[in-house]
Amino acid sequence: MSEAGATKKLLYVNRKAPYGTIYAWESLEVVLIGAAFEQDVSLLFMDDGVYQLVKGMDTKGIGMKNFSPTYSALGDYDVNKIYVDEDALAERGLALDDLQHLVWEDENEDWAEKDSIHLVGRDEIADLLEQQDVIFNF
Amino acid sequence: MSEAGATKKLLYVNRKAPYGTIYAWESLEVVLIGAAFEQDVSLLFMDDGVYQLVKGMDTKGIGMKNFSPTYSALGDYDVNKIYVDEDALAERGLALDDLQHLVWEDENEDWAEKDSIHLVGRDEIADLLEQQDVIFNF
Amino acid sequence: MLHIVNKSPFATTALASCLRVAKPGSTILLIEDGVYGALDGTRNSDAMREALADRTVCVLGADAAARGVADKLLDGIDVVDYDGFVDLVAADDGVQSWL
């Protein structure tokens, strides 16, 4: 599994809300740096992690940097497999439309714009975890 | 309420398990220092805080100091109002007998040994919180 | 008295512990990730609606706005700023932080 040069499947698991703790932001910094390594990268947002992708954040009142625009840059870094737990959304009263619309351009299809976010359920999450070579937890 | 010289009602609220985080231990250090101030002191253990008082801890395997013997010294510091949430115990399958037997000696009754731990329910906890001048949270 | 909750009800049991013992007439202030407890349409909304029947529930507006959820608050929840936070602490005669 650790063959030099082989591409590995890397998963970043995000389960915490933004701003209350810094994990969401510092996790995103890892993803951006990690993109340069040209591995097979996925992101999973579950539990309160789904709140990281909510649109319309305005942090002026708490005096902290709003890092949420950075998510929309992920597509440019070829990070386009973003899995969101649909049950986590539902129990929080959220729909896909409450999240940022994250897209990427597929060079194999004449740069067609495609959605990066994929809603997944319990079984798909279980599979996703099992398929990885490396999981980063924050 | 902040009359100089007046005795205040101080409550230490402990809601976290020991060893996984240091709050239990460092909270106990505050209680010991605070005892010198001769205020009207109470301790409340609720939620996972009730695990702090479980007897028979043996920390050799994790290489951390077992600070639990210190609880038995609280009586000598005139800290003898120790309230434990009985519902928190019950949902954890614990009985009073699973906890350390904490006692104090009543100088007004010829140093009779008395129990420091008092089991309390929801309404008593609600009253206890309302009665305090100062609450320390950990 | 004033109860302060700074945790999401979906992550920890802090809000549930608070609601269990917060008396009628007391005030519950939701700050930081605690603001998620103030939202409508969630698994937690019924518990909060029940709290609103006999307790005052406030949310720190800056924390709700930061998280993009300021427009999703339950009816009956008061929005306060840091000045209002100070006023709540000054007005009540005790503060319990559900860390």
Place this chain on the structure above:
Amino acid sequence: MLHIVNKSPFATTALASCLRVAKPGSTILLIEDGVYGALDGTRNSDAMREALADRTVCVLGADAAARGVADKLLDGIDVVDYDGFVDLVAADDGVQSWL
């Protein structure tokens, strides 16, 4: 694969989230405050008994002993030391920590 849970099921939702997606045949290792999830007679015991039906559940013995609960474990739970922890990581081909 190996799932590691280090939180009390009475404090956070980490164990519940883990049990929801840990597949039959996977291993769940409870460490630190996670060991409280391994105890018999608690509000959480039924969920753990259900997990034991088709998953392997281990507890780090040193963490259970530190907390004075080593004699309260559910039947069917394996006790491991740090050596056993290493073996579990080496044996399974993936590790997910439910922080």
Place this chain on the structure above:
Amino acid sequence: MKFGIMVNEGPYTHQASDSAYHFAKAALAKGHEIFRVFFYHDGVQNGTDFTTPPQDDRNVVKRWSELAEAHGLDLVLCVAAAQRRGLVDEEEQKRHGKSGHNVAPGFRISGLGQLIEAGIQADRLVVFGD
């Protein structure tokens, strides 16, 4: 009114120090007095002047120092917590032979009695933590 404030977590990782800062600032602006801000547990990390946060982020430590400077705030780091976590003033530097000292302006290291005193002397104690 006289407030006491307790901060249990360090800068950046948890929002506790930010919330405490905004609370303190608002209280002072409304004419209240802050008797003391006591930093405990990882909260002592709010007092390190060794931080150099990114330009586009707030400087949590400096903000506390400036608030202390402007309002004569008493910012106290618990000595026991500071020793466990690596906060060293000039005196401790000499005693323990460290290469420097990292307590930021406006902060001082003192004992847990200062927390109890804050609880007793203030009209209200507000705790910020995790």
Place this chain on the structure above:
Amino acid sequence: MKFGIMVNEGPYTHQASDSAYHFAKAALAKGHEIFRVFFYHDGVQNGTDFTTPPQDDRNVVKRWSELAEAHGLDLVLCVAAAQRRGLVDEEEQKRHGKSGHNVAPGFRISGLGQLIEAGIQADRLVVFGD
């Protein structure tokens, strides 16, 4: 087998660093290799030599330094996290004009790429945190 270890919390407040240490020690004793221990978030505080914990407590920082010394462990503190939280080596001390430096023996400051590399090069990555 080759392990990578990630530590997300600082010493003493959370057990994460203790668990990681005992895991690493056991792995080395069993003949496994530790490719790298990467300290992120508050985990960088594990690398401060400014701590002086009580005599009756373990010395978390020193324990890591000694394990590194004995086994040639690579202990890496994330530079961005270190700057936010006040970890300074001699180079950073000069650059930012601090009064000293507080990176303990055996630790080095480097970039996040070192974490990704550990994930790729190691057979297993184990994360310890809160």
